[in-house]
Amino acid sequence: MLVGLCLGLGVAAASAHAQMSPEQAQAIAGDPAHVPQSLRLVDVPKPTGPAIALLNGRDLNDWQTWLGYRDPALTYLDKPGAKPIGAGQGSMFKMVEVDGGPALYVNGETWGSIVHNKKFSNYHLRLEYKWGAQRYAPRVDQPHNNGLLYHSGGTPGGVYGTWMPAVEFEIMLGSVGMVVPVGTHIGVRTSVGYDPKIIYPHRRYMVGGRTIDVAQPAWNVEASTDPERPVGEWNTVDLYVLGDRAIHVLNGVPVMEVHDLSIRDRKTGKKRPLTSGRIQFQSEGAETYFRNVTVEPIAALPRVVKD
Template sequence: MHSPAVPVTFAGEDSGTIMLKKQMIFAALLLPAAAWAQSSLEQARAIAGDPPAARQRLVLADLPKATGKATALFDGRSLTGWQPWLGYADPALTYRGDPNAKPVGTSRDTSGDFAVRRVDGASAIWIKGQTWGSLVNTADLRDYHLRLQYKWGAKTWAPREKEPPNNGLLYHTHGQPGEVFGTWRPSVEFEIMKGSTGMIVMVGGKVRARTTVALDPSLIAPHLRFRTTGRTVDMVNGTGTWNVEAGSDAERPIGEWNTLDLYVVGDRAIHVVNGVPVAEARDLATVAPDGTRQPLTHGHIQLQSEGAETFFRAITVEPIRTLPRIVVK
């Protein structure tokens, strides 16, 4: 996702957030541009009192029992039940806000972007990744356990050809196709990116969540890593809390299949990578036109196309009533 700008408005925010933003602005005024780019967010968060990201070993407990039958969201034969959407023909335009740029949308045949392929002896959804966009499942889901497998293909594309392969499992998807940067629909993201799978990202300026974080200067800004004992932050796109890194990197080497489990009940969610819980989000919400926060408790699944060839298979969902617990070992 995009890098955030320094926010300058404080109305309606808690005192900790206001203090952090003032510190960020103060640092920006005092530091040379290069130093600001490299260290201001790190310094501001340290001043704000983020605890250091001490290593945690996390496991799941009290796994919920399904309250109904599992449903396959991919039938293994076709993309029935999935709606494609493509962003700009040149993905480099995605974050530029050019009013003259128009997304591709559904104006062309998308079979060269999304298709069903036979991989490792089984059917999989193939996402080319060259043109950014998404596949949105038509089912409106709430209170569920979703499981899927993915693995990276061989191709990466400009403008991310030299970056870690990137995709995403977006959930509680709502709104209109292309509403976010002409490319995606508003949602909460279970990031799929080499080294960062499980990261929480807000997709859209009116999507909100809360989680607990600690300071990890080794990360890209805003240097926040999920920790069960960390400080609670309100996640807002375009600010210093636009993303929170997964608690650990549980992804397997490129070329191997990975299993993701997403548990969602109401406005809470848990991200699990290859059996390891790596993040928890709560108080999922959208901001209404009058500025009030409305709980976000359901929506569609959205698979991204974002610069890397990716395969998805064995996509199932089953109803649940409770979330598992994340336990520190």
């Protein structure tokens, strides 16, 4: 029993801790209590070259699509014989006209991904997204869910038969900017505090918190705050990437900073820095629209500071 973890965090923390497995408890042992922070971005770098529009407004010729299982409920299960739908099935993704301009429509009913053909490194990516009305089983009663995956590479559908290995800038209602390694061989480090109000691993990004590896069983870290606008309104995402570091920003508010991004060779076990890759959008249960997706080169990262 990790008494030190629960002291001072109240009954809710103790209750949440009691429900953990020994492995889960050990994974987050020593995390300090999360302290709410007001964060802002300073020293925003100027681009070192012209911006590139990733959506041409007409078609998806610059992208590749991949779909997972016909029943998304199979995604996280070990089902011998079950096969993903695979490449070239583009019905879940299409260009549409919405609010007076072109946008990428992600249907969400079948889980999968759309991946840009080019690899990028050292960039500032900006996009706008908004939620549609429809959600699908098995997440019809859960928060709208999707994701921006960066530094994508390797085999299409290599993770759960559905997504290409990557680092995820989570786009989920209430959790936009959460970081998730997509693939157990993807390494991510960040700083955290223990927040018993959120689900396991009860970890929220915190400047000056405990530096940890984001890895199973503590598979994600929640964004520091939730500056998302109401469903149906457009939100602006900024992703700054330099080498093996990145900063996640939502509506001008920094919500996550990660570093030491890496990828481990599954045969040799050797790790190397993960510094480039393709841009990938998920289809994961909710209608979503993306527009004005641009990438511009940078030579420095902004800084995240506390007020």
